[in-house]
Amino acid sequence: MADPKPDGGAPERPSVTDPETVARHAEYWRRNVRYLGILISIWFVVSYGFGIILADALNAFKIPGTGYPLGFWFAQQGSIYVFVILIFVYVWLMNRLDREFQVDEGGQS
Amino acid sequence: MNVQSWTFLLVAASFALYIGIAVWSRASSTKEFYVAGGGVSPLANGMATAADWMSAASFISMAGLISFMGYDGSVYLMGWTGGYVLLALRLAPYLRKYGAFTVPDFVGDRYYSQVARIVAVVCAIFISFTYVAGQMRGVGIVFGRFLEVDVNTGVMIGMAIVFFYAVLGGMKGITYTQVAQYCVLMFAYLVPAIFLSILITGNPIPQFGLGGIEQSSGVALLERLDGLHRELGFAPYTGGTKSTLDVFFITAALMVGTAGLPHVIIRFYTVPRVRDARISAGWALLFISFLYTTAPAVAVFARTNLIDSVQDVPYESVPEWFTNWEATGLLSFEDANGDGRIQYVGPESSMTNELTVDPDIMVLANPEIANLPAWVIGLVAAGGLAAALSTAAGLLLVISSAVSHDLLKRGLKPDITDKQELLAARVAAGVAVLIAGYFGINPPGFVAQVVAFAFGLAASSFFPAIVLGIFSKRTTREGAILGMISGITFTAAYIVFFKFVRPELNVAEHWWFGISPEGIGTLGMMLNFAVTVVVSRFTPPPPPQVQVLIELIRVPRGAGEAHELSA
Numbered sequence: 001m002a003d004p005k006p007d008g009g010a011p012e013r014p015s016v017t018d019p020e021t022v023a024r025h026a027e028y029w030r031r032n033v034r035y036l037g038i039l040i041s042i043w044f045v046v047s048y049g050f051g052i053i054l055a056d057a058l059n060a061f062k063i064p065g066t067g068y069p070l071g072f073w074f075a076q077q078g079s080i081y082v083f084v085i086l087i088f089v090y091v092w093l094m095n096r097l098d099r100e101f102q103v104d105e106g107g108q109s
Numbered sequence: 110m111n112v113q114s115w116t117f118l119l120v121a122a123s124f125a126l127y128i129g130i131a132v133w134s135r136a137s138s139t140k141e142f143y144v145a146g147g148g149v150s151p152l153a154n155g156m157a158t159a160a161d162w163m164s165a166a167s168f169i170s171m172a173g174l175i176s177f178m179g180y181d182g183s184v185y186l187m188g189w190t191g192g193y194v195l196l197a198l199r200l201a202p203y204l205r206k207y208g209a210f211t212v213p214d215f216v217g218d219r220y221y222s223q224v225a226r227i228v229a230v231v232c233a234i235f236i237s238f239t240y241v242a243g244q245m246r247g248v249g250i251v252f253g254r255f256l257e258v259d260v261n262t263g264v265m266i267g268m269a270i271v272f273f274y275a276v277l278g279g280m281k282g283i284t285y286t287q288v289a290q291y292c293v294l295m296f297a298y299l300v301p302a303i304f305l306s307i308l309i310t311g312n313p314i315p316q317f318g319l320g321g322i323e324q325s326s327g328v329a330l331l332e333r334l335d336g337l338h339r340e341l342g343f344a345p346y347t348g349g350t351k352s353t354l355d356v357f358f359i360t361a362a363l364m365v366g367t368a369g370l371p372h373v374i375i376r377f378y379t380v381p382r383v384r385d386a387r388i389s390a391g392w393a394l395l396f397i398s399f400l401y402t403t404a405p406a407v408a409v410f411a412r413t414n415l416i417d418s419v420q421d422v423p424y425e426s427v428p429e430w431f432t433n434w435e436a437t438g439l440l441s442f443e444d445a446n447g448d449g450r451i452q453y454v455g456p457e458s459s460m461t462n463e464l465t466v467d468p469d470i471m472v473l474a475n476p477e478i479a480n481l482p483a484w485v486i487g488l489v490a491a492g493g494l495a496a497a498l499s500t501a502a503g504l505l506l507v508i509s510s511a512v513s514h515d516l517l518k519r520g521l522k523p524d525i526t527d528k529q530e531l532l533a534a535r536v537a538a539g540v541a542v543l544i545a546g547y548f549g550i551n552p553p554g555f556v557a558q559v560v561a562f563a564f565g566l567a568a569s570s571f572f573p574a575i576v577l578g579i580f581s582k583r584t585t586r587e588g589a590i591l592g593m594i595s596g597i598t599f600t601a602a603y604i605v606f607f608k609f610v611r612p613e614l615n616v617a618e619h620w621w622f623g624i625s626p627e628g629i630g631t632l633g634m635m636l637n638f639a640v641t642v643v644v645s646r647f648t649p650p651p652p653p654q655v656q657v658l659i660e661l662i663r664v665p666r667g668a669g670e671a672h673e674l675s676a
């Protein structure tokens with residue numbers, strides 16, 4: 001059979017009606033959305049900005065010591081490296097934020 | 110040993126491994142069948158997601174496509190990796206917290222509506238079937254060329270293997286075979302790439318080799334290739350020919366489509382906690398990036414090798430691989446000027462091109478073109494099969510859970526027991542394998558094209574509904590349903606018109622705003638967002654229990670295991 005329904009109440013599930021918790025969760029969410037805004041902007045700039053819109057202009061430069069035109073490098077190499085880094089930065093930021101706002105899962109063992 | 114014995118040996122060994130894992134990890138409950146019991150470690154899930162994601166298209170076709178498209182091929186590189194950033198930041202953690210079994214599950218509950226659930230089921234099944242047929246074609250190509258069995262026999266062997274571990278093991282079996290398949294396919298991709306990089310540039314790391322100096326000429330590799338292209342009348346390799354706007358739209362459609370593909374999303378239901386869902390998206394993209402940053406290097410090596418080894422060579426003295434691939438019909442030579450030599454030239458050349466090469470063969474033929482040892486060629490065949498089978502299995506699971514869970518359990522027959530639901534899931538997976546196999550043996554002419562369009566359809570249907578469902582509490586049932594329907598209908602209609610109804614009009618001057626059918630999913634997605642937001646404003650807000658549900662999704666604590674919620 002299916003696992004317990006949420007309203008049927010796993011005991012550790014935090015109440016979302018208590019005003020202190022509501023305010024804390026709202027602030028947590030605002031911070032989360034701000035992190036997302038920053039990270040998604042970087043995501044957009046390296047891929048759509050450097051890799052596509054500005055690619056032709058950046059191709060006038062070569063990465064020193066290599067044969068890579070800069071725009072081409074962003075489109076086929078650099079953007080992918082940045083994507084990977086962005087996710088790991090996000091994971092680090094969110095784990096820190098979870099602990100700060102006591103919504104992390106580690107504490108409940 | 111020759112190439113064929115090596116191929117037999119490596120393919121048989123890898124298949125034995127997959128079957129062994131399947132027997133070890135049988136599923137005994139629906140929860141194991143749908144989400145592997147919800148206890149997969151994030152690292153293993155990252156690998157499984159990477160194998161699930163990297164299909165025959167990534168392994169066999171992509172480097173070949175880039176090889177012929179040059180800079181324009183960047184749409185695949187950025188499009189098929191950038192989606193993971195969206196997935197990790199905007200979807201995976203929240204969907205994991207919600208803890209459903211399937212994507213329609215979330216859509217149906219969040220939008221408190223059976224209609225929304227059914228629309229999502231139809232989208233999921235349609236997207237997955239178009240995709241799986243393409244995988245079977247990949248299996249057919251590998252078997253046909255390397256094992257010299259009939260393509261149909263090849264497809265049937267592939268079906269039998271997938272049937273065995275998908276039907277028996279469900280998500281649990283699939284997850285652990287995918288981990289093994291990731292290792293096989295990555296090793297098989299990197300070994301020839303490293304060999305080629307050393308041969309051509311003297312640098313063992315392909316990512317550096319691509320930006321390095323070609324040893325035989327002493328010129329930067331990319332510069333030499335641009336030069337060859339100019340000489341032979343092709344567009345410059347690092348420049349491309351598509352319009353900037355079209356590149357933008359195609360990349361966006363592939364990125365957003367990636368984040369909306371059901372077989373990728375459900376992988377994040379299999380880990381224990383929200384934080385595991387976040388980090389496993391990171392591992393997945395890291396594992397994927399090994400292949401995706403190597404692919405452009407392979408593309409350039411293959412392109413240079415191809416031009417150097419066939420251009421202006423007398424047909425009498427072509428290398429053996431040339432004759433082998435000619436036999437498959439994927440490479441053909443027609444001596445237009447009757448001089449007995451191969452002229453391989455581009456559209457801007459004064460001469461007539463005499464060589465036609467199917468991009469699908471470039472990765473598979475590459476080791477032969479470069480004269481690599483026989484075992485490397487066998488390894489590439491085993492890798493191609495691993496890529497095709499792992500993706501096919503993930504897709505079949507989506508189809509089977511859509512039928513047994515979303516249609517039966519949550520729709521038509523809510524009172525069936527767990528055992529009956531499990532049986533229904535297995536039967537559905539079995540039937541889906543047979544249908545996929547049928548399309549593999551009798552590919553409808555449009556399969557290859559439709560696979561690319563699956564992304565546009567996913568982008569224009571699921572992505573806005575899920576993102577708004579999490580990030581905007583005000584989004585209503587009516588808004589989401591109309592949004593999904595208008596997005597996918599618009600996208601499908603545009604594609605069908607230009608690809609099937611009036612293919613002769615499929616050129617840039619007839620496209621809306623110069624957007625090709627490949628990129629139209631982005632416009633469909635924007636339409637979906639607009640319709641959803643506007644309709645939501647004019648319809649009653651979601652009921653209070655749904656608003657509470659959204660509050661719960663937004664904070665990690667209390668995720669527990671994957672379970673069913675009823676809103």
